[in-house]
Amino acid sequence: MNKFFVIFVSFTLLSSCDFSSAEEHYNLAVDLEKDKKYKEAIFHLNIAIEKKDRFKQAFLNRGFCKTELGDLVGGIDDYKKLLAFDYDNTFALFNLGNNYSLLADNKKAIYYYSKALQTEGALKSFVGSGGKPSGIAVSLDANYGMLDCEIYFERGIAYLEENQFDKAIFDINKSLEVNNAKKDCYFLLGKAFLGKNDSIDACESFIKSAKLGDKEAREMLRKHCIKKTKSN
Template identity: 30%
Template sequence: MKKVLFLLIAFLLSLPIVAQTYVQLSEKALEYVNKDSLEKAEIFFRKALKLEPANPHNALLFSNLGTIQRRMHRFNDAIESYTYALNMVPNASSILSNRASIYLEQGDNDRAYVDYCQILDVDKNNKEALLMRAYIYSVRKDYKAARIDYNKLLQENPVNYSARLGLATLNQREGRYREAIEIIEKLIAENPNDATLYVARGGVEKEMNQTDLALIDADEAIRLAPASVDAYLLRGELFLLQNRKYLARLDFEKAIALGVPQADLRDALKQCR
């Protein structure tokens, strides 16, 4: 009996090991993604890529790999993965958009701009690319180019929220305060509970030296969204303008408690002494 058992074990060990296929490895990776086990998902994506490095579906695997790396805040790795994917499918808008958004998060507006332009070369009406390119133009102070992109968005959809708010911000930066206020007030009429809009109008009113009106908007924004960092920052700045330093300090400290790095408000806190 022992001899038979030994022979059976020897036979089983002599059989070839059935390796997981490319598809099985990919599906296993996706299972782990759905379970939010991102590190395990990465392992299986890499196994699939290593198993068939020339598989045309690797563009999708690299894209998925980039996305989970981004979720793990490994932004440089994510950019590398998206780049590998784009080497295979250079005009994939979704992958270009994902890479561009990371570039923006890292403050690399120039590379993001290139990606958004590439998207628009293929899809001239891509909403996200137009919106983000307009933002980059605005940061560069190329207001004419930014206005063109915002207007193109509004031609396609006259009630586009982001484009209208972007255009209002652009008007503010160009000193066209009345036009900015008009746009924001129409948005508020449509979205009366949107704290962001009250902060936006308060910011314009602040630049127009209408401090009392701006304070009303800041108060309303905080009432609607008690965790609005921008609202506390705006109200703190307004209190400083009124020399109400104690109240300003309270608002800046609240902003810090909500996540603003203290170093970013060092100068403002000094003015509160």
């Protein structure tokens, strides 16, 4: 299960009378990010931030680029710089959780996921058209909103890594109840129930995940749920 990070992929309006504006360098960086040219994107984001020291999108995207290049600590530094002047930015808090999770610092990951869930940008999820998770932005800064089910999902994984199985089950169910990442949710629930020595619920969860095509779930079924009989 790969983590996803939130960044800005839209262009900003160019400032008039400045052909080398912060926005222009940001827009160039966005194009480069789409081609996965992260080092080149960082070059332009550096200039954008020099020209506009509170450029939220630029800090967020530079943190993402650094993370994609394996510089997790550098990514964390950029997200924290953004939070220094926009303390409840949902995207930055969520991405911090992801970076700490990748560093196997699950306690800090849980802390930042929890902070993200407390922001207005954590949109309450519901099942929308087509059975997919949806949400309604009510904040004036709606550009920084994301579905809370996505945050619950990642925090659930962090709780699972910390062997806090009941909390993991709660979070993963919050994701599952709005049809977010169903296959992965059932698999993770199976692991959490195994941790609680609840083989019945674990196997039921692995079966549901396997039916949705999860190969790991099939392996877990063979390992934990299919009774082996001794040959005569």
